[in-house]
Amino acid sequence: MQIEVAYAEAEFQYLISLSLPEGSSAQDAIRASGLLEQLPGLDLQINKIGIFGRPCTLDTVLREQDRVEIYRPLQADPKVVRRERTAAGKTMKKGGGTSRYRVARSAQSDS
Template identity: 50%
Template sequence: MHIEVVYGAPVTPVRCRLNLPMGSTVGDAVRACGLLEQYPEINLNRNRVGIFGRLVSQAAPLRDGDRVEIYRPLQADPKEARRRRAASARKRAMA
């Protein structure tokens, strides 16, 4: 079956196309594409994975045509970032 693995690397996104046997899992695809060796910052205990934007476990079975996505960890807590933006906007409004 034809599978695509993508990783949003910091500089440029990376795409890897594979042919895997039926019954392969998301984890199999990630290991088979070689991105773990190319990008040592990928840690499958920390980085989440998904299929077409939907979070799945590494044990999730694949279907022909699936796109496996490796997500990078968030750089900032979204709630904290919003608080900072709101505080900054309040300061500008008062000035």
């Protein structure tokens, strides 16, 4: 069966296509990809994995055309970041940017 293994660093992305026997697990795919040898800092006890964005375990049996993704640990807790933004008076704009000021629009009537 054909599968892919994906891992992204800040500056570089790895996408490795593999052919594995039926019944192979996510761990089998990661080992066969060679990423553990190429990236010594990659630790499957720390890094979480998923298939197409859905969390899974190392023993999850793969299906044809699955993409096993290895996730990096979060740099910051999202709850803490939101709390800090609120404390600093910043808000999130649509699309993920930040804005220093809240803009209120007032409705004017021509009466």
